[in-house]
Amino acid sequence: MRLDHLTTEARNPASETLDGLTTVEMVRVMNSEDARVAEAVGREAEAIATVVDVVADRLKRGGRLIYTGAGTSGRLGVLDASECPPTFNTDPSMVVGIIAGGVQALTTAVEGAEDSPELGASDLEAIGLGPNDVLVGIATSGRTPYVVGGLRYARKVGAYTVALSCNAAAEIIEMADTAITPVVGPEVLSGSTRLKAGTATKLVLNTITTGAMVRLGKxxxxxxxxxxxxxxxxxxxxxxxxxxxxxxxxxxxxxxxxxxxxxxxxxxxxxxxxxxxxxxxxxxxxxxxxxxxxxxx
Known part of the structure; x- marks a missing residue:
């Protein structure tokens, strides 16, 4: 699907005069749109629950939960992974976040990193992704080449694959054993998926790791x-x-x-x-x- 046809890239009628609003009006518009996020995530409860159970089972058997993504999606994956050891006393290797462009990309955009499906595959090969692992490919657009390459590689090596996106017709859905697709609608700032889509992503990742750790007796x-x-x-x-x-x-x-x-x-x-x-x-x-x-x- 073309980028300009994605829900996350569309213009939001509620914010078309964003720069003409008073500050409090602007805040209220953003807050009103944010209120849609929890409902969108809630509609994906069964898919999220399936992933929680799969992750818990794989972790019990010595597998890993791996997040992969680019830009905001990648940063959120790294954030959720990094919070597991202090919260649940897990080994840092149990939940791993990989971002296109590496550590530098956490604070600085790495030109072209997200456009390489080969890099998405090679980064997973470098950490020895295998059949006991779960890979969650995070791409709010549902078409990021880096994530597409990662999911294809994961299926090749037999890992359980999860596609997390915010567009109903996302390309990565067909590459996943389970798809989680909270459709939050157009952003207040058109195309800025660090807003509602980013919030939805954070909620889903929080639920996956917290739910799995509950099942592990943490x-x-x-x-x-x-x-x-x-x-x-x-x-x-x-x-x-x-x-x-x-x-x-x-x-x-x-x-x-x-x-x-x-x-x-x-x-x-x-x-x-x-x-x-x-x-x-x-x-x-x-x-x-x-x-x-x-x-x-």
């Missing part, structure tokens, strides 16, 4: 229980999480954490199951790291 309820207290702020948070999960006071939570070597999961299971840290560790190992299941066992 949470208990809505608490981040794989936290490692490596500084004073995180130590205070760890104590608070143990308190919230178990109902004990701060002193008791601190004592339990100390007995469990600072492991939040261990402390919660030991306290709620009324077992030793050693038994709590055994239960977690047998239950795949799932706190709730370990307690019930």
């Amino acid at each position: 949470t208990f309820g809505n608490l981040m229980v794989d936290l490692r207290p490596t500084n004073s702020k995180l130590h205070s948070r760890a104590v608070r999480i143990v308190q919230q999960a178990t109902g004990i006071d701060a002193a008791a939570a601190q004592a339990m954490l100390t007995a469990c070597g600072g492991e939040v999961k261990l402390a919660i299971v030991a306290q709620l199951a009324d077992v030793s840290p050693e038994e709590a560790q055994t239960r977690l190992a047998e239950c795949g790291g799932l706190v709730r299941k370990s307690i019930r066992r």
Whole structure:
């Protein structure tokens, strides 16, 4: 599909007089358009859920989640990947973000990088993409050559492929095992997909990684229980999480954490199951790291 036929490139009637609006009117127009994003993402709930389950399964088996994209799409993939280790205590190699043009492209446009399907394939070959991995190709236009090349290569090596775009007739849909297509409509600033399309992309990526980490046992309820207290702020948070999960006071939570070597999961299971840290560790190992299941066992 030609670029000028894409929904993300169309003119938005609500903002055709954007430069003639008062500042507060401009803000309200943008806010009104942004309100459409969550609804568009919500329409893709089943597709997103499918991807969450596939990602969780592949990660359990030692596979990886790889994001690939150019420009804003690539930056958002790198951002989501980089936030997984501090949030979920994952190995940095578990979720990886690749952007056309490399690290330099995070802050500076790299001329022509997104126009090369060969580069999209070679960047994935360089990290050893394989059949246990999941590749999410992010291209709000749905036609970025770098992403097209990456998805084609991923299918060739047997990786599970996901196409994330914001245009209903996106070219990359036919290259994917699952397509996630939140159609957010024309941007307030025509063609500026860092706006609604970028917001939709961020929401989808957040949901994929958070959902997969929940399935991997990185949470208990809505608490981040794989936290490692490596500084004073995180130590205070760890104590608070143990308190919230178990109902004990701060002193008791601190004592339990100390007995469990600072492991939040261990402390919660030991306290709620009324077992030793050693038994709590055994239960977690047998239950795949799932706190709730370990307690019930």
